[in-house]
Amino acid sequence: MSETQSLSLPPNFNPETHMLARREGDKTYHAPRLAAEFANALLDNGTREDIDLAEKVLDAVLACQETHEADPHLGNFLWEREDEAIEDLNAVQFCLFQLIPLMIAHRNALSADLQNRVLQSIRLGLEEIRRIDVHLRYTNIAVKDITNTCLGGELLGDEAFKNRGYRKFQAWMTFTLQNGCAYEFNSPNYADVAMRVLHKLGELVQHGPTRMGAKTMRARIGLSAALHIHPPTGRWAGPFSRAYRQALFCQTPPEIGVFREYIATGLLPAWLDDALNHRPEAFFLSETADSENGVGITTYHSPSFALGVSTCELRSQANRFIAGQSSVFIAHHKTDTDQTGVIYSRYVLDDHWLGSFRSTPARSNDQILFEEGQCHNVQDGPRAIVLYSPKDLGAMTPRTSAKAVVCWHDRRLIEEIWVNDQKVETLPFDIPEPATIAIAAGPVLVGIRPLGRTDLGRNAPLRLVKHDTHLFLELYNYLGPPKTFWEQGHPGSFYQGKPQCGFYAELAERADYPNVQTFVQTVAAGTLKDEAVPPIAYEAGKTRPWSVEYARDNQALGIQIDLLEWHLQKRWTHKGILGWPQLESPLARQNRTGRIAVENAALTCGNRPAWLFACPQTKRYVAAFHGAEPEPLTLSVPEGELYIEAMGTGTILWDNGNITIEALQCKGEIKITGGRIVSCAAP
DSSP, X not given: OOTTSOOOOOTTEETTTXXXXXXXXXXXXXXXXXXXXXXXXXXXHOOHHHHHHHHHHHHHHHTTBOOOTTSTTTTOBOSSTTOSSOOOTTHHHHHHHHHHHHHHHHGGGSOHXXXXXHHHHHHHHHHHHHHHOOOTTSHHHHHHHHHHHHHHHHHHTOHHHHHHHHHHHHHHXXXXXXXXXXXXXXXHHHHHHHHHHHHHHHHHOOOHHHHHHHHHHHHHHHHHHHHHEETTTTEEOSOEEEEOHHHHTTOSSOHHHHHHHHHHHTSSOGGGHHHHHSOOSSEEEEEEEETTTTEEEEEEEOSSEEEEEESSOOOTTOSTTTOOEEESEEEEEXXXXXXXXXEEEEEEETTOOTTSXXXXXXXXXXXXXXXXXXXXXXXXXXXXXXXXXESSTTSSOOEEEEEEEEEESOGGGEEEEEETTEEOOSSSEEOOSSOOEEEEETTEEEEEEEOOOOOSSSSOOEEEEEETTEEEEEEEEEEEEEEOOGGGXXXXXXXXXXXXXXXXXXXXXXXXXXXXXXXXXXXHHSEEEEEEOOOOOOOTTOOOEXXXXXXXXXXXXXXXXXTTTTEEEEEEETTEEOOOOSEEOSSEEEESSSEEEETTEEEEOOSSOEEEEEETTTTEEEEEEOOSSOEEEEEEETTEEEEEEEEOSEEEEEETTEEEXXXXXXEEEEEEESOEEEEEEOO
């Protein structure tokens, strides 16, 4: 765009408020965070007209900040101009994430008075961020806190803010890497946010250790994202800690396009393209978000589908204001069109469904579907066991239904439904027990074996039904008149354990079976053990195990939980008890043992978090080390070896013998065979 041409105003720009407007019903809303982003765009364009308008927009943004000294959230911003009080505490993060880079790049374009007012606004906002001090587990907001505090502190020349930001970044990196992946795991919405925010931090922060750490952590989150993308569909495979409707139901363009754009623009490193283009047709991926509390995720990629399962639901984002749609069991599959099929599970109370809640007042209804159940799950390849129970049935709120649901999002994609040896021609269909259910959708077969359920009423149904455009497999714990459940009050004198509900699931390539009947018979032929200790009165320290195992063809998959406390006790396969790998896949691994091997490459380093990616097809290998202090490191690849006497946090790229080192410290003796250093950069 020519420097003499002003930026075109968006159609929703309101000249009366100098903000971007949004209609919802009969009301109009203006978000200060979006106005601040628009002011950034105006100043980037930089004509005199743009600057004059940007000053008016910034005036409007500052008017949305709480400045009353008696307010507990002094310095925060209204989520919408029309709000009467501060409610969404994240608003200050979103606004400052626009205002601080704006002032770094364009402060001299503004009038002296406005410069002073924006800087004061940033200072007030940083004080509020310090008071809130969001927990490290809230990944996307924690990295915004870090970025705002580091960059804002440097902008203001404030040592206290700067040092708080630097310390919190190190704490977040340590917290995340002691487990593996980000606590707010595998979210198409928020992993994207985290990558973009860390990119901004790495671009602008002056502090060398934070700059290098941000770049290395961005690559690690990008690696997890790349391994979850399913190239045949182009979709980001689950399970998701948080995902809104558009991502969950594939109502946006395939995520692989955005990911490749990030690589092309340098937001993500170019070697990540190898993780999309050079991978096995079928592979299994495991990561851990919280080993102490048993939060892990697994994903299986097959040519026609991807199946993902988390060991439990995300528990840190349970309140109604910030929770998105979690997905503990989800599959994406190919169809005969560009559309992607989606299958997922959910526990539902009182038939709450999409559109039942709003995320916050005066915010657009994103049709959020909350997980109303608790779960513990296990997966091995295309097989999974999912155990469900309602979260708060013991509350004194009358309930009319409680059920687990497996949903085929678009039933038009379904070609055949079988229950045992019967082909289902009409719905609804009541399922006899025990049963094996098989559903064919395009190139994919899905088999389900429901587990034993606790009936909290009379004749709780097990059935297949149509709901809008969906097909539901409903596994009820209760269906009846409104009632409360004294026996579910925990702890309580009547409590004897959580109700049982769940299923065994198996996905397969349709081409592997001559017909759906054969698949039904194969899944039914496996041995399913489903055993629970009988109900007992609750006392602290008592346990009531529920154990489920499915075995076939010398392969076994099992899980055991305690029904009294709803705690996971163990998970296993035919290979033994499952642990909590930081990252395990055929393409990349992470651990802190001091040695990692992938393909024919190996990384030897200190006993600190480290990861290794290997692509023999392109002869590219990437090693990352996250040590607090420099330590000896050796990268061995089929073509040669690199030894560094002392290296700190950073990465090594071995690309066909060309070696690029980006590390906090790289000193002492360096030995190389079979390659040469083309770049060695330190902050």
